[in-house]
Amino acid sequence: ILIDVHYCALNASDLLLSQNLHTFKPKLPMILGYEVVGKLIEVGTEAEKNGYKIGDKVIALNKERYGGLAEKCLAEVGDIWKVPSTKLVNSADLASILDSYITALVALERKVNLNENDMILINVGISGIGLAAVDLATNVFKAKVIGVCATENCANQAREMGAFAAFKYKDKKLIKQIKEIAAERDIKAIFEDEDGASFKKMLSCFTDIYKATLKDMLRNDSFAVVVHHLSREGRVVIAGTTTTMADVSDVQKGSFSITGFNLMEYKKKKPDVYRQAGDDILQFLEEGLIAPSYSLIAGMHKVNDVLESISENMFPGKVIIDMRDKEAAITKMVT
Template structure:
């Protein structure tokens, strides 16, 4: 077993063996190690102080976050902006960092959270040249800096997008969308080359990326999606998004169910001969080990050397590395995702929303895979009650 970043298995079946039906199988998801999640405790913070900002700090690994008053960050570079944060999304990456299970060891104390929505309160010359102004509402993907669990955070201009004035989504929706949907969109376009009416099997788990892949594949690419999910709640969400079928991977009848679905689609030889045997082995790994694939974060990957033959291949994809190599594609993917949202083609998912002072009460729900998708933290209404979302 080894730790790795940004790997996804793409298992492609031969077109000749699918009775003319084009087919792609992509596994997308986030699986952390089985380490215990941080224990929840009552948050304690002093009253706000003039000239200070409130932030949730990770001060010790596998311990509750600590709410403190800090000096606000100072913009030092011309490519930076300062954001008054309204909402921050938390995901599996934040949990892995909090437990020191990421591929790098963060320097503590650290402020988690890299997806934020808020207003610009300071901008540099590069932001001005790109048409931004103070007061603009933006969504930021701050994946190289984090810092979102604070009332104010710095971001680079290349990692922010202006929120359309005619937006049809809430600010909380916007906070949960960029990382998952940009990653899924680039992967589906550049790694899978998904086409209309293709059939694709997506290992959703309970991840935001997996659900984003289902949403995009079904409602933008118009493909036929079979979702393999960790919980019935997640399977229900995949069905709501329009998945052709959504199955629980812990169900011992999973492979039989997939065989039946394949038969309905006139896929006759899905498990026949050598390539089919490797495909079945991969499915068994997904069903019983649950430690196979990730997209853009850290996970434990089982030894998959036996499934790298024939029609199977390992393809790597990490969003931040991709951004460095193809920044224009990264920016365009963000524009496309926001346009899809504006047009009502996609509907981002998050499981809970809660005020900042409830952070430790909801943080464990991510590591324990209690609900599908992400958790949204309201950075303004700090005492807001924990609310389970149905969207």
């Protein structure tokens, strides 16, 4: 299918690719941008069989083709979804939803099996996926969320999404803060004796990201690593941005397990689950259960200024590029 692009999300990976800093090495030349909202202007045979027609408004998650920062974008039928009929969500919001929310949903649902009233510690950092995980865990799974963030603005946003606790990361205070919150639910075992040492070691896999450069924090391809602990008081789950771990054998002993998750690899293995997750996310959106957000919106001709702003500031969430109003000024959406 061919899409007349209205909005395109600008992700951290786009910034890293533009500076040749990403671990993924693309075949050049390439057009950046892989989250797209627009209307279909050409429809192939397979798309027709699946009920798509010219004029349909769609969202594309084009992580294999990219090409979203252009007036027209080619995509595969398996990577597009029809825009929900709800009038409560605008097109710019839709451009920021699929990648982060599908990743968070599949990781929480398939890798952890998150349950109502589980306590989940989400290491948000500055990640859009982390904020999506907060939104889903709180408002869909009905879990108790603690958010750890790189900035106070990000922590505020996590609280607005429903996290019952969220704070800016402070190394010496983190364990104490988590203990105080866990104590309210009579969870103590994970902090005691050998388990306590193991918990701290596992936690460091996540919090070491705060010692990295902004460039490394932006690289959210190592996000969806999940750790969970079973204790006599209940279950605690840790999810979020992590540092890269070459050998985790010494931290997998006992009641912990650690699982890496990559959405594109998962899509190859279980395409039906990938498609269903996208359908579920859009259904949650129609029902008003989740509320995607973004940090900035700007016209296409401001894209270089936007890239510079991302590299200099730690914005929570994503940036949206308006492909129609190309001269639109940069507008900050999150305070």
